[in-house]
Amino acid sequence: MAETPKISDGLKRLMKDGLFDRLPPTFSTYFYDRLREWETLFPAEQNYFERLFSLLDRSEPKAVEELFSPLRAVEAKMGVSEKTWSRREFTLEHVDFLQRSPHLTEWRATIAGIFSKIDPLLDEEVARAGHSRLVIVVSPPELPMGADRMWTRLKDRGKLVRLKLDEDDPLADYLPLLLAGKRRAEKAPTLFDLYGKKTGLGAYDNWIVEAGDSVSSLTSAKSGWVGFGFDRLKEAREVLMDLVNKMVTREQIPGPRQLGERLRQMHPKELDAAAGGNPILAGFLRSVLLNGNGTLLINNTFVEWAGIQAVRRARPSLLCVSFGIRSKIKPFSSLLIYTNQEEANPIPTQADMLGSYVDLEVFYQYIWQECEKYAEYRHNTAYLFVGEGMDALFVIAPPDFPLTATDQPIPLTEVFAGARQWLHL
Numbered sequence: 001m002a003e004t005p006k007i008s009d010g011l012k013r014l015m016k017d018g019l020f021d022r023l024p025p026t027f028s029t030y031f032y033d034r035l036r037e038w039e040t041l042f043p044a045e046q047n048y049f050e051r052l053f054s055l056l057d058r059s060e061p062k063a064v065e066e067l068f069s070p071l072r073a074v075e076a077k078m079g080v081s082e083k084t085w086s087r088r089e090f091t092l093e094h095v096d097f098l099q100r101s102p103h104l105t106e107w108r109a110t111i112a113g114i115f116s117k118i119d120p121l122l123d124e125e126v127a128r129a130g131h132s133r134l135v136i137v138v139s140p141p142e143l144p145m146g147a148d149r150m151w152t153r154l155k156d157r158g159k160l161v162r163l164k165l166d167e168d169d170p171l172a173d174y175l176p177l178l179l180a181g182k183r184r185a186e187k188a189p190t191l192f193d194l195y196g197k198k199t200g201l202g203a204y205d206n207w208i209v210e211a212g213d214s215v216s217s218l219t220s221a222k223s224g225w226v227g228f229g230f231d232r233l234k235e236a237r238e239v240l241m242d243l244v245n246k247m248v249t250r251e252q253i254p255g256p257r258q259l260g261e262r263l264r265q266m267h268p269k270e271l272d273a274a275a276g277g278n279p280i281l282a283g284f285l286r287s288v289l290l291n292g293n294g295t296l297l298i299n300n301t302f303v304e305w306a307g308i309q310a311v312r313r314a315r316p317s318l319l320c321v322s323f324g325i326r327s328k329i330k331p332f333s334s335l336l337i338y339t340n341q342e343e344a345n346p347i348p349t350q351a352d353m354l355g356s357y358v359d360l361e362v363f364y365q366y367i368w369q370e371c372e373k374y375a376e377y378r379h380n381t382a383y384l385f386v387g388e389g390m391d392a393l394f395v396i397a398p399p400d401f402p403l404t405a406t407d408q409p410i411p412l413t414e415v416f417a418g419a420r421q422w423l424h425l
Helices: 008-015 025-033 043-058 061-078 092-098 104-129 174-178 191-194 234-251 256-264 267-273 281-287 297-312 352-373 410-422
Strands: 134-139 159-165 206-210 225-228 318-322 381-387 392-396
Touching: 008 043, 008 134, 025 043, 025 061, 025 092, 025 104, 025 267, 043 297, 061 104, 061 281, 092 104, 104 410, 134 352, 174 191, 174 410, 191 206, 191 256, 191 318, 191 392, 206 297, 225 297, 225 410, 234 267, 234 281, 267 281, 352 381, 381 410
Parallel strands: 134 318, 134 381, 206 225, 206 318
Antiparallel strands: 159 392, 381 392
């Protein structure tokens, strides 16, 4: 029997009262297993679970039974029973059981149908407590495109705002003026510094995810915000690549599911150090860097995925995602996706300007779409898509965002002022 997870008092009460035992086994077991990770979940994730099971607990028993009756019918077809399915631990055997079932597609559709009815009710609770949010997406100055060729996938969602820049050197102090309203030499507090000083904020409500350090280097305070940079994580990434390669070679892991399970069990001290000793952020880094999609190797892939995971898990009110120029991809196999390519491949590393532009056009859309999935961001979030050095930026925002009404070129300081006003700083 698996140990009872360490969870909130409210969930303990619901578990003790038998709520999980009254739900279909495949549903309750999955969430029981998620709750075992309680101490490494962000507050937004914990809050979701509390609201979900509180809703099921206070709803009419008949309504709950009707909601889950299609899932019970599918489980019966699959052969799920107390003998074949333990309720207190979600294992690889459970995964194999589901994957082998000829009713897997029906099971997935039924689960989706359940949440299509639950999530709107939970979203209403979130929407009632909504507040202004800001997402800033920064592109590097080296991109070989003008503003008219940027953000093409989103062009029908917002408007291009022209900027009034220094004619002699448009790149000079671009980010300091945008994010702090002053030139770099003045060392003025940035939006992230100001937001971090607001009272009543959660510890994970203010994020910077970047390829280099062009944004975080502007901040005057080193607390009050969460920040991860691909370059700053170089040592930890190299250690992880070495550990994974040794593990795969030594243990002869047979397949991706087994590898995924082993990666979940890894707790290298380098990640704890990179996360400042915070177990929640260490777990976040582990999931971002060890998911097998290239985040260990490619700066912009790391930035995009870490940004999306921050939105999905922490739901920050202020988020800056800052991309760079990636290197040209060297040939590698699925195994070598965890390998340091600088050491494994003698081909000289080259910057890929065009490839970076193509990637980022997709990533801009991914970030916006991910935010809009959640009620916290709908109808109250301003998105600023910025190309460092460009004479325009792209804005997607509610009608009352200060910059939406402007038709004349504006200085970067006015963008800062509008963002500050929007966040009530």
